Amino acid sequence: MKQVTSILIGAGLRGGYVYSQYALDHPNEFKIVAVAEPDPERREAFSKKHNIPQEMQFKSYKELLKREKIADCAMICTQDRMHYEPVVTALEKGYHVLCEKPMSPDKEEIIKMGEMAKRYDRILSVCHVLRYSPFFSKIKLLLEEKKIGQLITIQHIEEVGYWHHVHSFVRGNWRNEKESSPMILQKCCHDMDILLWLAESSCKKISSFGKLTYFSEENAPKGAPRYCMDGCSHRDECPFYAPRFYLEHSKAVEDGLVYAVTDNADSKHILDALKKGQYGRCVFYSDNTVVDHQTVEIEFENQVTASFLMTAFTNQCARRIRLMGTKGEIKGDMEAGIIEVTEFVSGTNEVIKLHTPTKGHSGSDMNMMKDFVRMVGEGKKGKTNADISVESHLMALAAEESRVNEAVVNFKQYTRPNAE
Template identity: 30%
Template sequence: MAPHSEVENEEDIVRLPAPEKPQMSESPPRLIIIGAGSRGNAYARALGEATNGICAAVVEPIPYKRQALGRAYIWGDGGQPADGQEFEDWKDFVAWEEARRVKQEAGENVPEGVDGAFICVQDELHKSVILGLEKLNIHIMCEKPLATTLNDCIDIYRSLLPSGASKPPQTLFSVGHVLRYSPHNMLLRKLLLEDKVIGDILSVNHTEPVGWWHFAHSYVRGNWRKESTSAPSLLTKSGHDIDVLLWLLSSPPPNSSLPDHLPSTITSSGARQFFNKHRKPAAAGSATNCLSCPHESDCMFSAKKIYAGNDLRGLGSGNTGWPVKIVVPDIEDYVAKGGQAAGEAAILKELADDYDENTPAEEISKKNWFGRCVWESDNDVCDDQVVTMTWDNDDNASAGDGRGPKIAQFHMVAFTAKICERYTNIYGTTGEIYADSDCITVTDFTKPTRPLDPRKEAAFESKKFYPHLAGGGHGGGDDGLARQFVLAIDRVKRGDDLMTAQEEELGCTIEEVVMSHAVVFAAEEARRNKVVLDFPEWQVRLTSLLDKEDNIMCLVRMLLIHALRHGRAQGNTIEEVLQLASQRQDRTVMWIDGRAPILCSIIRGSIDVNIASPSDHLTKAVTRGGELASVMGQLIAHDLRRGSAQDISRLSPHEVSVGIATEEVAAAIGHSRSSLRGGITSQYVGKPNNNLWRKRIQEESEDHFDAGQPYAKTGEAAHNHRGG
């Protein structure tokens, strides 16, 4: 990465000036911003202020947001967008760019295209946008997190590396782990890994103070309040904290040929501790909205105070940016046209929006309710969480190389006065560091400032480092990432090797991106299951998932095992079922009795195949099975109850993810732990060698039925029912 500028020395203090803006090249990189929210605007600003790139176009479905970003960073205030500078949907951009290239090849005069994209849409849309842009072969920077599930991260990995790690990618790729690129953290890594100012690292305590009202805004009322519509808060809020810890503690120093020194164990604890209904003040009564609540004037979480007041960052303080702009995107227009009163009226109108017990859950989850009582919201993410990682002595370890045993603890906490001003204590063999996002204080144990006296507290020489704090977000990390991404694109455009530009400018590969996300998912698994997770063993599972040639856990096979265990399918073994099915024109399985569902139930989150289940439990069992088989959304439980699972026969290869034999899978298919340990379960997990199974999974096929034998919802044609 670009080195810091010259250092200005003072006694016990080192101050570092701002990194210089790169010089514009003859053909500067052109970037499109996909998503004109807070993060899209942050990168658009950084492009102009900190890089040698050009913000060339914007994609945003909300007209006001799209036009505001365009006026600020593309076509200018008072100007109008030219062809190819604004799009409502990313698919419109893809279609336009494909047509532009066709015209260009035909010799027509066309607008310039773009070299890369900043993807800043909602987290759950990242995968579809990345895969959708793949055909354009442009460089991508995706805002963090990469995706909201491990399977989606793996699908993105495969799309970027279709041949696996054996062949390099065709384009640059980065993710919005901006903490790696702040001047503060870049210097911290240098001090630790290159200068060895505290010797080998032994222990780290790192805290992210979210801020009490910031958490209420984003994670109780806002976009990231529910795991089902977003992801765990450890991923959405603190994913780049885990990433920066791995960057400091696992990644080798520059020019090292050693592999990453990954954690040995991971554990986590945390919960939604405060924002629960039982903590609601009695004075609030049955109110669900701040504007109608009798306790509002005394409540620190009052939406009216947070968004319209003057004590925090409300409109009354003169702020029209975040978080006010999140509630009313065009707040500046209201204030410009009607003054402060018009702006406040627009905010209060939005805050008054509420729901009740008759509102469909789908409608509640698909939007934000910024006026909702924080103890009556539908939030379910952790507001306090600790992650502990330990490292064993590495086989390649030698004295002073930092690959010995160590421990790191990360704490994400909502209830703080500080807002995202992270602070870290790092303890080494010869000193310690305290870093607070502004200053890095290094204390050297080898340099006492006075003779040690057992009656007095020891004192040692310390030095303070003050890296430049840029005006952008995350301590200059937004500017830093944008600068390095554009520099990498510029180098590739000028003919430099792509992987060299990726490593030297971005300093992070797609494998490292996936690994840091995997650690977050591993921590969440440890938290939910209340276990200390063996990470090397978990990593074997991850590596297996990343290998495109690895086995597939077939949901059809799993369901047939359920059926066979209870005599619901013709035949007594999988082989007999296959033999009978192969004789049928439509290659389907005949149920013995289509009226009787597979016997399975949900007990404390686990599937029990020995208990007859009501239909809602069957739906949950199918959903759980689909999660384990990584084919969610491909099976309709209602069809299964009717005796048909034909949707499975239509799966194309890219819709089937890999799976491996784990205790969870064994429980789902009714196997004991001894069966798992004995290798029996592994026989039911994988891409079956039988041609019939391969055909049903890999080919687009459809079952055919005689007109006289339609699907039947009752037992009238039970023996004509067919299943997958």
Template identity: 65%
Template structure:
């Protein structure tokens, strides 16, 4: 297999510090040859790391994609509402595409992207990285082997983590649904994809409840300033005091969250950025609109029933799941890499411990990049596990859940999808 080349569209945290870094760690397999990024500091940083020549550094994806195809694939890592156009242009230019999730917050664009990949006969992979994790791969293997008999119910939870929610969904790029996408789509389309995969049947019905309850101006403590560093009297008693998190919390560095604040993570640069920047705002004085807790209930065509909970009010950022079958039960914790299986007949409990790297969705990010590069290196491209055709359903499930949350009505998913498909195809 020869080296796979790529252009990078969007050099933020996910694009620049996660997916593109695969080229630095595996230079014989993968190379970034061009970058499009409006932020000059981020653009120059990525260009320096990957030795990208000046003529291949672009301020906008439009300028880059106006050029003749110069690589095997495009990594589209722009903001949620900016995926459709660069993905479309890249497919038309002849690139295979790896697109950050979600595909789009717009139902019509999600469907059209799936159709375009088929039209141009190109790989369009969506970054549903959890399918590549050793944890969910093992769960799928256990279910398919009949380890707990017929699957009947799933109870899953995404603990967002109080600090991660404040960073990404209160102060950060995904705080406002109109500017990005609803929380259940942006954060949890991963989970919708996994639940659809494990249930092994199309979704039949969806209902959802959730609100933005806590991170609102009415809950701000007395005399709290708009920016944390403007002499906040609550700094020693506030879990969300920005300087403390970005300078002291281990996840700020290991997960790269500090690089959303400033391209350089030294103390002086961080404090300067927090004085006036969005990540230094009081969490009760932001323009956030996405929910901070939500539950989604689903019924699948094979009678499997699923309850999914997303909450900002947790200590850790983690995913846990319970799979209930006719012959047994499986409990799992992704971040701990622990799976516990209880057999109803024998009464025995079996425990499995998996190796889980501490970063990158427990190693899923790197595995996804490896598989994507290997896929493109094959002379005959096989089906990608997270291809657009597969991912359309899970995205539409998330949007149906959001419609249910807002309307208070249960959504008949088959009818919902059918009506959307017909509308796009007219």
């Protein structure tokens, strides 16, 4: 396979540190030749790491995409509401596209991106990385082998983790729905995609319930300041005290979360950034609007039903699933890498232990990049495509409409309201 070349639009945590790592690990397969990033420090640091010359460094995607096509593909890793224009422009220019999820919080933009990929016959791959995990790949294989007969019911839970929720959805870039997207889309379009994939059927009806219950001003302890470092008297008993997390919590360093606070991750720079920065806010005095718990009930066209739960109030950041069929059941813990298969007739109970990397969505990130590079370089079909990503995104938006309007949503009517 020839070396695949790419441009990167958005050199933040996902684009600049995660997906682009594939180019450093596999230089003969993949090379990033240009970057567009408004933050000068990030742009310079990324360019140095990937040996990108000055003339291929841009402040904005518009400057980069004004040029004639200079690579095989484009990685679009901007914020949620900034995907549509660079994706469409890149497709028009002739690039295959890898787009960070979610595609967009706007239904019409999502549909149009899918249509544009078809019109120009381009790969549009959305970063639904869980399909590439050893865990869900194995579950998919077990279903295809009919280990539990006909699939009837799925129960799935995403434990966001109290620390992850506070970092990303109370203090972080995805805290405010109007600035980013609803929680069920931003965080859980992964899960809608997995449920769609495992059920092997289109959605028929969907309903949802959920609220922002805890992380709001009325729950602030008496006398709590607006910022953690302004002498908070509750810091010893508060699990969300910012300095403790960013200086002591292993996940802040291991998962690179501290780099959202400051590019210079020493204690002085961290503490300075927390004094009046968004990541130093009291969790009860932020401008967050997304829910902190939500449930979704789904009926698929093939009569499979699924129940999904997302909650911020867990210690671990984990996904657990249970699949019930006519001849048995499957239980699984993604982060532990354990799948348990029970057959009704024989009564056998098989425990499958997988090798599960601790980083990158349990190894999914690099597997996804490998698949995308192979699709571009060899023209082969991958594990997902734009049509599937469009449908799972619309499932998430339909769930949010149900939650807000307190009504069951007919999925066909939601996606094609003018169809007969």
